Amino acid sequence: MVDELLFFMEVVVGGLLAGTMYSLVALGFVLIFKASATFNFSQGAMVFFSVLAFCGFMQDFNIPFVLAFILAALLMVVVGLCTERFVLRPLMNASEDTVLMATIGLGYVLEGLAQAAWGVEVRRLDLGIGDFPVPWIADNLKLFISALDIFAGLVAALMIIGLFLLFKYTKIGLGLRAVADDAGAASSIGIPLKHIMLLVWSAAGVVALVAGCMWGARAGVQFALVDLALKALPVLIIGGFSSIPGAIIGGLIIGATEKVLEVYIGPFFGGAIEGWAPYVLAIFFLLYRPEGLFGEKIIRRV
Amino acid sequence: MSNSSANILDIKNIEVRYDDVILALHDVSLKVPKGKVVALLGANGAGKSTTLKAVSTMLASERGKVTNGSIEYDGNSINKQTPSQMVGLGMVQVLEGRRCFGHLTVEENIISGAYSRKLSKGDINQELEKIYTYFIRLKERRKSQAAFTSGGEQQMIAVARAMMAKPKMLLLDEPTMGLAPQLVAEIFNIVKELNTKEGVSILLAEQNTNVALKNSDYGYIIETGRVMLDGTAQSLLNDDKVKELYLGISKKGRKNFRDVLKEESLTKRSN
Numbered sequence: 364m365v366d367e368l369l370f371f372m373e374v375v376v377g378g379l380l381a382g383t384m385y386s387l388v389a390l391g392f393v394l395i396f397k398a399s400a401t402f403n404f405s406q407g408a409m410v411f412f413s414v415l416a417f418c419g420f421m422q423d424f425n426i427p428f429v430l431a432f433i434l435a436a437l438l439m440v441v442v443g444l445c446t447e448r449f450v451l452r453p454l455m456n457a458s459e460d461t462v463l464m465a466t467i468g469l470g471y472v473l474e475g476l477a478q479a480a481w482g483v484e485v486r487r488l489d490l491g492i493g494d495f496p497v498p499w500i501a502d503n504l505k506l507f508i509s510a511l512d513i514f515a516g517l518v519a520a521l522m523i524i525g526l527f528l529l530f531k532y533t534k535i536g537l538g539l540r541a542v543a544d545d546a547g548a549a550s551s552i553g554i555p556l557k558h559i560m561l562l563v564w565s566a567a568g569v570v571a572l573v574a575g576c577m578w579g580a581r582a583g584v585q586f587a588l589v590d591l592a593l594k595a596l597p598v599l600i601i602g603g604f605s606s607i608p609g610a611i612i613g614g615l616i617i618g619a620t621e622k623v624l625e626v627y628i629g630p631f632f633g634g635a636i637e638g639w640a641p642y643v644l645a646i647f648f649l650l651y652r653p654e655g656l657f658g659e660k661i662i663r664r665v
Numbered sequence: 666m667s668n669s670s671a672n673i674l675d676i677k678n679i680e681v682r683y684d685d686v687i688l689a690l691h692d693v694s695l696k697v698p699k700g701k702v703v704a705l706l707g708a709n710g711a712g713k714s715t716t717l718k719a720v721s722t723m724l725a726s727e728r729g730k731v732t733n734g735s736i737e738y739d740g741n742s743i744n745k746q747t748p749s750q751m752v753g754l755g756m757v758q759v760l761e762g763r764r765c766f767g768h769l770t771v772e773e774n775i776i777s778g779a780y781s782r783k784l785s786k787g788d789i790n791q792e793l794e795k796i797y798t799y800f801i802r803l804k805e806r807r808k809s810q811a812a813f814t815s816g817g818e819q820q821m822i823a824v825a826r827a828m829m830a831k832p833k834m835l836l837l838d839e840p841t842m843g844l845a846p847q848l849v850a851e852i853f854n855i856v857k858e859l860n861t862k863e864g865v866s867i868l869l870a871e872q873n874t875n876v877a878l879k880n881s882d883y884g885y886i887i888e889t890g891r892v893m894l895d896g897t898a899q900s901l902l903n904d905d906k907v908k909e910l911y912l913g914i915s916k917k918g919r920k921n922f923r924d925v926l927k928e929e930s931l932t933k934r935s936n
Binding site: 455456534537538540541543544545547548549550551552553554555 | 721723726727728753758760767768769773826830
């Protein structure tokens, strides 16, 4: 009995921690959705592009870990800069649908560039943290929890706190929230939209890099990372597209439920249900709570 | 004019098109003398908003363009400016429909107006306190989410927010739209105060002809993209045509718009 309970705990905790990795990916989507009201389909490509560049810097140019990370982050700022200049600015007055299509195109460009520059083979990324149970926790709590999961959880927590402080207490954060509410009114009082877009796309790029590092360390740095980002979609539907806490909690919910369902209900379906179970959950949310758990309700006075 | 610097804004014969096709303004000329309040009056679709947006350069974001004529602000042409550059030069537009940032608090809304200025936290608080002396009501509600404040309060937020940019000139687009008469008076009192105490020049677009003229120095009446009539506010208030068409008062008592038009076409025909 105790063993079973421990096993259940292990599944849930493992799922929650794995869920933070979904949260990290979802976070990138939320940032851009807040400023552009667009689902950024290139987010997955940004994850792939950034972490492949990071690996490339380290493995092909022998640049030390920290420096390579900083370079990759700077590269994502450059990507943000180019996106603002060559994609968003020309489409400034275009409809949201047009921008949405443009992000799909941008995704293909990034995928192509990444593979052209660094090749197509799967790379190994070693963060110095193994993807195996932490002995101390295994001995004392009898739970087998991966060190990488714990690390990802910590990193996610730090990023959330950082972003929260940035948005709540800085001037540019205020600007971003203003643009998210009403871009026209924001520009009428002199908030320069291009600075805000640049900030948001750069921040989303850096978040993509961090998410890519976590996933890359677990599954190898490979093209499949692009599709993995789609897991963020049910996370966002559950958490709400415009909410940073929503992205986190949505990720945790998806992570935990998919593992629990896989272990306890999976066998009845022949296993591997974690691939599609989150989407079923998402459908229920779309039916009964379309703004998600934490999405900003559209406030309208009548 | 001999002394052009007496005007903070000088619009000369502008023509505005949307999407390169739709002609919204045919020929509008108007002047705003420094430190004065000028009312731009007219019905829906007359071109009031378009004129203001041409001045604040917000037209571009609506695919509009000034295709003829010129606009001079503070002695310089505003040809190549962006809205945020105009704000930097001291020209701020308060858009039609208030357009507050609904999810931000009242105070955050107001502070966001200072975005273009490089101010320290202390300076911002000092400015904020000054703004609150004009908008006492907002100080009480500083922590509420803007979306949940009343229409009048939202209008005040929008004006207060614009004032935080320290404008030399304000463009107000229908500040009293949909407000109860008492609030209309309150808003205009604040506008007048800002004008006299802070020396802000004001160009305001209004449908509320009577109240607008009573609180202005000068007025322009535009219809279908053309200036039909202009003069001092007092002279317009006493003008028979204005009385009939815009104030609904005539010697024969109240009249509706259709009667006036019918009468005019009859007199035209008999001529």
